[in-house]
Amino acid sequence: xxxxxKILAKKSxxxxxxxxxxxxxxxxxxxANDLTGPPAIKEFEKYGNKVFAPEKxxxxxxxxxxxxxxxxxxxVKMLREFSRKQKINRFYEIGQxxxxxxxxxxxxxxxxxxxxxxxxxxxxxxxxxxxFATGVGSTDLAFFLLTGxxxxxxxxxxxxxxxxxLPEWVGGKDLILYLISKTGVDGARYKAFEFTGPxxxxxxxxxxxxxxNMAIEAGAKNGIIAPDQITMDYxxxxxxxxxxxxxxxxxxxxxxxxxxxxxxxxxxELEPFVAAPDLPSNGFPVSRLSDVxxxxxxxxxxxxxxxxxxxxxxxxxxxxxxxxxxxxxVIPATQKIWQEALKEGYLNTFVESGAAVSTPTCGPCLGxxxxxxxxxxxxxxxxxxxxxxxxxxxxxxxxxxxASVAAASALTGRIxxxxxx
Amino acid sequence: MKLQGKTWKFxxxxxxxxxxxxxxxxxYEAAELGKHCMEDADPEFSKKVQxxxxxxxxxxxxxxxxxEHAVLALKGAGISAIIAKSFARIFFRNxxxxxxxxxxxxxxxxxxxxxxxxxxxxxxxxxxxxTENQHFAIKxxxxxxxxxxxxxxxxxxxxxxxxxxxx
Numbered sequence: 347x348x349x350x351x352k353i354l355a356k357k358s359x360x361x362x363x364x365x366x367x368x369x370x371x372x373x374x375x376x377x378a379n380d381l382t383g384p385p386a387i388k389e390f391e392k393y394g395n396k397v398f399a400p401e402k403x404x405x406x407x408x409x410x411x412x413x414x415x416x417x418x419x420x421x422v423k424m425l426r427e428f429s430r431k432q433k434i435n436r437f438y439e440i441g442q443x444x445x446x447x448x449x450x451x452x453x454x455x456x457x458x459x460x461x462x463x464x465x466x467x468x469x470x471x472x473x474x475x476x477x478f479a480t481g482v483g484s485t486d487l488a489f490f491l492l493t494g495x496x497x498x499x500x501x502x503x504x505x506x507x508x509x510x511x512l513p514e515w516v517g518g519k520d521l522i523l524y525l526i527s528k529t530g531v532d533g534a535r536y537k538a539f540e541f542t543g544p545x546x547x548x549x550x551x552x553x554x555x556x557x558x559n560m561a562i563e564a565g566a567k568n569g570i571i572a573p574d575q576i577t578m579d580y581x582x583x584x585x586x587x588x589x590x591x592x593x594x595x596x597x598x599x600x601x602x603x604x605x606x607x608x609x610x611x612x613x614x615e616l617e618p619f620v621a622a623p624d625l626p627s628n629g630f631p632v633s634r635l636s637d638v639x640x641x642x643x644x645x646x647x648x649x650x651x652x653x654x655x656x657x658x659x660x661x662x663x664x665x666x667x668x669x670x671x672x673x674x675x676v677i678p679a680t681q682k683i684w685q686e687a688l689k690e691g692y693l694n695t696f697v698e699s700g701a702a703v704s705t706p707t708c709g710p711c712l713g714x715x716x717x718x719x720x721x722x723x724x725x726x727x728x729x730x731x732x733x734x735x736x737x738x739x740x741x742x743x744x745x746x747x748x749a750s751v752a753a754a755s756a757l758t759g760r761i762x763x764x765x766x767x
Numbered sequence: 768m769k770l771q772g773k774t775w776k777f778x779x780x781x782x783x784x785x786x787x788x789x790x791x792x793x794x795y796e797a798a799e800l801g802k803h804c805m806e807d808a809d810p811e812f813s814k815k816v817q818x819x820x821x822x823x824x825x826x827x828x829x830x831x832x833x834x835e836h837a838v839l840a841l842k843g844a845g846i847s848a849i850i851a852k853s854f855a856r857i858f859f860r861n862x863x864x865x866x867x868x869x870x871x872x873x874x875x876x877x878x879x880x881x882x883x884x885x886x887x888x889x890x891x892x893x894x895x896x897x898t899e900n901q902h903f904a905i906k907x908x909x910x911x912x913x914x915x916x917x918x919x920x921x922x923x924x925x926x927x928x929x930x931x932x933x934x
Binding site for chain 1: 780782784785788789790792793794795807808826827830831832833834835836838839853855856857859860861864865909911912920921922925926
């Protein structure tokens with residue numbers, strides 16, 4: 347069995363599972379945000395009055411927070427009151443709140459071999475630690491709140507093997523943008539991505555999060571990486587108790603596992619990769635887009651708002667100034683990342699370069715607040731989607747890149763290879 | 768169950784940001800969301816669409832965000848069913864879970880033109896194009912999904928299965 351099949355089999359009480367079967371599984375962690383939580387609560391309340399397992403629930407108001415208007419304040423109030431009533435301790439008020447897919451692993455809540463459902467499509471991020479993690483809708487979440495369960499069709503698995511020598515300035519974001527440019531936005535529809543190979547086994551956790559985060563942009567149900575020493579080292583920091591009680595934990599695909607497709611990628615000749623409007627699959631090597639002029643650069647989000655992203659951006663920006671007529675917005679994804687960036691001096695570097703630094707929020711990624719684009723404006727963003735109107739006006743444009751390309755481009759005012767600055 | 772309506776055609780990769788832009792997501796009631804359905808593709812869409820109308824689209828309909836608001840916006844605008852070459856997975860499950868009929872039929876999605884009057888018979892598994900005198904067979908859903916749809920959605924199905932409140 348594949349990694350995904352193994353987890354679904356274990357959690358549905360089955361010895362063996364095959365793609366196409368339907369299973370009802372026990373969920374280890376379920377969560378929602380300020381946009382998807384309220385409709386889930388509304389459905390929940392039609393059918394029941396007690397959450398099945400409050401300790402398995404997290405509610406994270408991260409999308410329109412700090413609340414952008416009266417209506418969004420109402421949505422967060424609804425989550426707050428529901429949490430109190432249902433004794434859900436993991437309600438993250440601003441001040442503790444972070445972008446959900448950066449916050450939950452940091453809180454030690456994402457564990458290998460578990461099932462994670464989130465009412466947010468980028469829940470697939472958590473496969474980076476070897477969980478089966480997938481985005482669901484609000485009704486699915488209501489069902490989970492009521493029963494502790496979720497239904498799934500067992501997906502076929504596409505295994506993607508990355509090998510070769512990773513060039514300078516190329517990381518997880520570039521690998522996933524390159525992969526999606528090959529598969530298209532529906533190349534992995536209904537399927538699981540299993541990322542493997544010598545490049546993955548050396549890839550830092552933050553890069554793994556970026557890769558699994560964007561599995562959905564190829565249509566995938568989940569992205570997953572077999573837990574290894576890098577995973578365990580990370581878990582030791584965020585949840586030492588789990589590591590101590592699971593000294594012999596392993597999760598690997600069986601030898602001879604049949605995959606629906608095998609993709610092999612030699613990364614040796616890759617350049618940093620950028621997705622042009624209006625699809626994440628519209629990818630090009632950065633040098634092909636060097637004449638694209640920018641109005642705004644955003645560094646942040648569940649894809650690339652982690653400390654390693656801020657570190658590389660700060661190294662590029664240090665002692666330099668953001669291009670004239672360009673706005674640079676930096677959003678550390680969690681309070682912890684924000685504080686570490688403060689301690690390391692990154693925030694000061696950003697501000698001295700002319701950037702605006704924000705408290706954690708998803709805000710601008712989805713055209714919510716804190717950096718919405720006007721008609722005709724062009725942005726380069728370290729986020730995950732560049733659909734029509736994603737970050738604002740339907741006639742604004744979004745390019746997607748890594749944090750290093752974003753920082754370099756903020757200095758020149760056009761899409762730029764980091765080696766250039 | 769029979770659904771009859773006029774068709775509206777859309778292309779490939781109609782994403783949830785297009786179906787309902789996030790800027791309207793401080794609401795989660797179908798009627799309110801429906802006023803802005805497909806607004807960035809066609810600002811007049813919600814005014815032109817009539818109750819019962821059917822969307823016919825290309826590949827990967829509903830890709831992107833998990834927002835169930837997309838299904839609610841379509842329902843709120845009056846859309847009674849969607850025929851597409853294929854559906855993105857979270858949209859697919861949201862439609863099943865909330866009882867919005869979705870039909871995966873590449874043949875029908877290609878052949879049916881905008882403005883055609885069509886009838887979808889979910890019981891016999893047939894699409895009839897009254898305007899062009901065409902017929903298409905609907906591929907059956909797996910039994911598990913059929914049960915959820917027939918019961919009017921996931922939570923109603925679960926209530927029925929447990930023969931009482933789920934919890």
